[in-house]
Amino acid sequence: MAGLSVDNVMALRQSILQRNNALKDAASTVASPGVGNSGGAQGTGGADFASALKSAIQGVSGLQDDANSAATAFEKGETTDIAAVMLAKQQASIGFETTLQVRNKLLSAYKDIMSMPV
Numbered sequence: 001m002a003g004l005s006v007d008n009v010m011a012l013r014q015s016i017l018q019r020n021n022a023l024k025d026a027a028s029t030v031a032s033p034g035v036g037n038s039g040g041a042q043g044t045g046g047a048d049f050a051s052a053l054k055s056a057i058q059g060v061s062g063l064q065d066d067a068n069s070a071a072t073a074f075e076k077g078e079t080t081d082i083a084a085v086m087l088a089k090q091q092a093s094i095g096f097e098t099t100l101q102v103r104n105k106l107l108s109a110y111k112d113i114m115s116m117p118v
Helices: 006-031 042-076 082-114
Strands: none
Touching: 006 042, 042 082
8 A cells, every 4th residue: 555645635535525415415305305296206316325325335345445455465564654554444444334324324214214104
């Protein structure tokens, strides 16, 4: 793993902001479907949310792969930058914890909706 630079951190920050905006857009589309629509717009909102969720999960998977490869490179002696390895591990850990919390909130919302009387 190459050394951590300001450009890499800024690129990661920009990626996180873009994903956050995509999730906000998906949430606003699902939360406020067009007035007068009889469910026709739900398909596109669901697809947007699904693609945003899929890309977020793939991003977390990529962070975990990067962290594992950095740790393996450190264990083999290919790199001596323990700070970069620990940073990659922490980024992967935070990404995983965030994904876990989003999953928990989605399950909680699903349970709440399913327990509503009709």
